[in-house]
Amino acid sequence: MEEIASLMHGFSVAATPFNLLLMVTGIILGVIIGVLPGLGGANGVAILLPLTFTMPPTSAIIMLSCIYWGALFGGAITSILFNIPGEPWSVATTFDGHPMARQGRADEALTAAFTSSFVGALVAVIMITFLAPLVAKFALKFGPAEFFAVFFLTFASFVGMSRGSPMKVVASMSLGFILGAIGLDQMTGTLRLTFGFTELLNGFDFLIAVIGLFGIGEILSSIEDGLKFQGAHAKLRLGAVFTTWGKLAKLWMTSVRSCLVGCWMGITPGGATPASFMSYGLAKRFSRNGDNFGKGEIEGVVAPETAAHAAGTSALLPMITLGIPGSPTAAVLLGGLMIWGLQPGPMLFVEQKEFVWGLIASMYLGNIVGLIIVLTCVPLFAAILRVPFSIIAPIILVVCAIGAYTVNNAMFDVWMMLVFGIVGYLFNRLDYPLAPLVLAIVLGDKAEEGFRQALLGSQGGLGVFFSNWLVGSIMMLGLVLLFWPVFGWLKERLAGTPSSERAS
Amino acid sequence: MHESPSDDAPLLVSRRAVDIFVALVLLIIALVIGTESVSLGHGWMEGVGPAAGFFPFGISVLLGGASLINLINAVRNRDAESQEDFVTLTGLSRIMFVLLPLAAYIAATQFIGIYVASAIFIAGFMIAFGHNGILKSLLVGTAVPLVLFFMFERWFLVPLPKGPLEALLGY
Numbered sequence: 044m045e046e047i048a049s050l051m052h053g054f055s056v057a058a059t060p061f062n063l064l065l066m067v068t069g070i071i072l073g074v075i076i077g078v079l080p081g082l083g084g085a086n087g088v089a090i091l092l093p094l095t096f097t098m099p100p101t102s103a104i105i106m107l108s109c110i111y112w113g114a115l116f117g118g119a120i121t122s123i124l125f126n127i128p129g130e131p132w133s134v135a136t137t138f139d140g141h142p143m144a145r146q147g148r149a150d151e152a153l154t155a156a157f158t159s160s161f162v163g164a165l166v167a168v169i170m171i172t173f174l175a176p177l178v179a180k181f182a183l184k185f186g187p188a189e190f191f192a193v194f195f196l197t198f199a200s201f202v203g204m205s206r207g208s209p210m211k212v213v214a215s216m217s218l219g220f221i222l223g224a225i226g227l228d229q230m231t232g233t234l235r236l237t238f239g240f241t242e243l244l245n246g247f248d249f250l251i252a253v254i255g256l257f258g259i260g261e262i263l264s265s266i267e268d269g270l271k272f273q274g275a276h277a278k279l280r281l282g283a284v285f286t287t288w289g290k291l292a293k294l295w296m297t298s299v300r301s302c303l304v305g306c307w308m309g310i311t312p313g314g315a316t317p318a319s320f321m322s323y324g325l326a327k328r329f330s331r332n333g334d335n336f337g338k339g340e341i342e343g344v345v346a347p348e349t350a351a352h353a354a355g356t357s358a359l360l361p362m363i364t365l366g367i368p369g370s371p372t373a374a375v376l377l378g379g380l381m382i383w384g385l386q387p388g389p390m391l392f393v394e395q396k397e398f399v400w401g402l403i404a405s406m407y408l409g410n411i412v413g414l415i416i417v418l419t420c421v422p423l424f425a426a427i428l429r430v431p432f433s434i435i436a437p438i439i440l441v442v443c444a445i446g447a448y449t450v451n452n453a454m455f456d457v458w459m460m461l462v463f464g465i466v467g468y469l470f471n472r473l474d475y476p477l478a479p480l481v482l483a484i485v486l487g488d489k490a491e492e493g494f495r496q497a498l499l500g501s502q503g504g505l506g507v508f509f510s511n512w513l514v515g516s517i518m519m520l521g522l523v524l525l526f527w528p529v530f531g532w533l534k535e536r537l538a539g540t541p542s543s544e545r546a547s
Numbered sequence: 548m549h550e551s552p553s554d555d556a557p558l559l560v561s562r563r564a565v566d567i568f569v570a571l572v573l574l575i576i577a578l579v580i581g582t583e584s585v586s587l588g589h590g591w592m593e594g595v596g597p598a599a600g601f602f603p604f605g606i607s608v609l610l611g612g613a614s615l616i617n618l619i620n621a622v623r624n625r626d627a628e629s630q631e632d633f634v635t636l637t638g639l640s641r642i643m644f645v646l647l648p649l650a651a652y653i654a655a656t657q658f659i660g661i662y663v664a665s666a667i668f669i670a671g672f673m674i675a676f677g678h679n680g681i682l683k684s685l686l687v688g689t690a691v692p693l694v695l696f697f698m699f700e701r702w703f704l705v706p707l708p709k710g711p712l713e714a715l716l717g718y
Binding site for chain 2: 093094096208213214217218221228230233236238262263431434436440444454458461468470473494496499
């Protein structure tokens with residue numbers, strides 16, 4: 044077992060006192076980010092990225108990924124106690140989590156949520172440990188056509204797995220590709236789409252987009268609603284933790300199912316949000332207490348939390364093995380890799396063994412540390428939400444502005460952040476999804492490069508994308524996902540249900 | 548997500564109208580990018596393969612097509628939700644209360660540095676928007692930039708824009 048030996052070495056890298064301290068700091072910052080409105084995992088990590096420029100890469104990624112775990116945990120706290128999903132993937136947690144809190148079973152719901160998150164993440168990390176080296180080895184044989192096929196699959200799954208209008212996904216994604224294409228064309232060296240603005244020479248930095256879309260946009264939405272938190276009081280009694288664990292053990296089938304859903308959706312970048320909804324839906328269908336869902340059923344907390352964490356964690360698998368992030372936060376981490384001078388992709392496993400296995404080991408440690416911290420500090424984190432929004436909002440805005448400035452030390456970026464904020468607010472309200480937009484900005488250049496290089500190799504023949512079973516099957520899978528909404532629509536038509544009924 | 552508008556709030560602009568507006572803007576962007584890509588060359592270049600405008604052209608066609616469908620959907624959509632207010636007058640004024648000071652803050656940063664601007668922004672926001680006490684607002688307004696100053700300039704060595712005050716203090 045080569046993986047075990049590498050992992051053990053990884054533990055020795057990750058478990059130094061300095062790195063453990065960073066882990067704890069990261070988790071605490073992450074939970075705070077997850078709890079606060081307007082600061083999500085993606086832009087929280089983006090804002091804190093500059094703080095890691097001077098650290099060694101392994102320590103930096105440990106801290107940033109721990110912020111990510113913390114944000115995943117934190118989303119559950121606000122969902123359950125305040126009925127405010129701190130993150131999109133914790134929306135499904137509010138369905139049963141908040142009713143439980145209103146019935147005075149907040150500690151049960153929180154324990155269930157944290158424990159399920161932990162289980163989901165742990166299963167995903169174990170999967171990463173054994174699968175990632177294999178995928179990386181496999182990916183070393185990838186040519187441009189195969190890489191483009193994987194990009195295609197990524198974006199096709201966004202369209203296929205979307206919960207809203209697929210055309211809005213396409214529009215949002217295309218806008219991202221266009222923003223990503225601005226600046227110097229890597230292959231021909233020509234400037235394009237800058238329309239004479241010298242600030243656009245180097246293109247848009249997606250970190251700016253992340254901070255604007257997710258940070259400023261979120262604050263604008265929250266401010267519009269006036270913001271009145273009405274929260275249940277939170278206190279975790281030790282006894283409740285153990286009795287809940289007893290109950291959870293009986294729900295092992297739900298956990299296993301949710302882990303599978305989560306891991307699958309995380310690797311094929313459906314992402315944590317659809318994973319949590321899908322898992323919730325499946326649990327409702329299969330549970331004996333299915334009718335009680337929505338009224339405070341513990342299974343309704345376990346299912347989405349497990350899946351969301353499993354998906355959020357497995358989203359890192361394509362990131363470290365292929366250089367293709369499965370979620371906006373993974374994309375920000377990927378951006379970090381490049382800033383620290385590491386080239387993401389399959390070569391990482393060969394050239395940066397220490398870094399990769401340190402990261403994987405830190406996923407184990409980080410989640411254990413995270414579980415302990417959230418179980419013991421819930422009242423503290425819940426108290427943050429009692430600080431009036433009129434104090435928190437300007438501080439978040441200032442921190443966002445600083446975060447945007449530090450990306451390239453340019454004021455222009457801060458203005459762009461403001462523009463992205465308004466776009467984010469509009470898109471949010473009109474159900475244009477933001478994740479595909481961000482991923483398209485990040486991946487646009489590489490997807491384009493793969494596409495053009497593949498075509499160059501084949502002298503323009505599109506047949507190159509179906510030239511062998513590997514690239515062909517990835518492309519086919521992508522096409523199926525892309526036209527998934529059409530299948531659903533056709534099925535509905537054939538069954539004779541008018542589409543207007545579905546909307547209600 | 549948002550509370551439904553109360554009956555007495557005057558109707559500003561419907562959700563449907565904003566939906567149409569955004570689809571139109573995206574359609575125009577697609578047209579602009581499309582023409583720009585054609586002038587860059589969207590065909591095959593000998594030795595280079597697809598030219599620089601090739602990919603953006605394809606994407607602009609995609610964006611244009613999707614926006615057209617979204618536009619048609621938005622125009623045809625007449626259900627109750629689409630008739631609702633996109634934003635209420637109170638909501639809009641709250642947003643402006645954040646957006647305008649934020650723009651002023653960013654503009655001011657260029658002249659007086661980010662720390663002083665942040666202090667004024669935070670304290671001002673707390674007093675004007677949150678009706679917090681003046682002393683409390685000033686206290687938070689000074690403390691936060693101070694903490695940020697030490698974090699960025701001292702510990703993490705990331706320089707931020709500074710103004711005359713910092714220059715006076717020797718930074």
